[in-house]
């Protein structure tokens with residue numbers, strides 16, 4: 001699939017369409033199978049009139065170029081795409097394990113081993129993206145999927161796909177944005193380091209650290225870095241140290257991706273091959 005997906009021109013006739021996986025602002029996504037190789041993929045249908053209506057042609061082209069160029073075990077593959085008169089079809093890696101979000105909602109919070117394994121996977125994926133000069137900027141549980149072995153995959157929905165089970169967060173939540181993003185200031189790669197701190201907190205406590213009843217209150221809590229840790233036995237002091245070293249207002253002072261991977265909490269808890277014993 002990898003070699004073919006780059007050169008040949010695909011068309012809808014090459015695929016057998018399966019069950020719908022979810023629907024989004026621009027169209028639906030289906031389980032599908034490439035007819036010859038029987039290779040399973042997720043096929044996302046985007047309606048051209050929606051893209052034209054929001055004048056997203058260039059942004060979509062840029063996203064497609066970025067996503068087809070990324071090759072990393074923790075970044076969901078975009079194998080290729082094709083279009084007909086009114087639709088654009090994206091041929092995506094199928095994440096058999098579904099949404100990490102679902103796992104977090106079901107269990108309330110993750111164990112330190114699960115949380116550390118996911119943070120280490122995300123850190124590896126972000127180090128790769130940053131090497132390719134790609135800042136993700138939109139990492140949140142919504143965009144995190146799991147493969148059949150429970151390995152994390154960063155997916156970039158562009159515009160979030162609302163899967164079947166309704167999400168609890170409104171789209172456009174501020175919870176995951178760094179201070180310089182919510183202030184609309186110039187931002188750099190370190191915004192992703194901040195978001196790793198947000199996600200680590202949410203994996204361990206079940207809610208993001210600056211959650212509030214209104215966006216205005218969330219905004220105020222982010223700008224103040226109003227970070228508090230509920231007292232609970234299942235979160236170690238080392239985990240709190242890592243979160244505190246990432247949720248730093250001055251982006252230059254946030255722990256680097258390299259030092260996250262050397263952090264005692266990650267070394268002690270992350271499973272090196274990214275799965276972790278269930």
Ligand SMILES: Cc1cc(NC(=O)CCC(=O)c2ccc(F)c(C(F)(F)F)c2)ccc1-c1nn(C(C)C)c2ncnc(N)c12
Nearest residue numbers: 021022029042056059060063093094095155156157158163
């Ligand atoms: C549906 C789905 C899509 C994606 N990726 C994208 O769609 C990229 C699209 C994009 O970048 C884009 C689109 C419009 C647009 F206007 C722009 C712009 F212009 F703004 F930049 C950008 C990744 C994974 C899934 C996915 N979803 N699910 C279920 C949870 C439903 C899955 N379950 C299993 N496996 C899966 N792969 C999935």
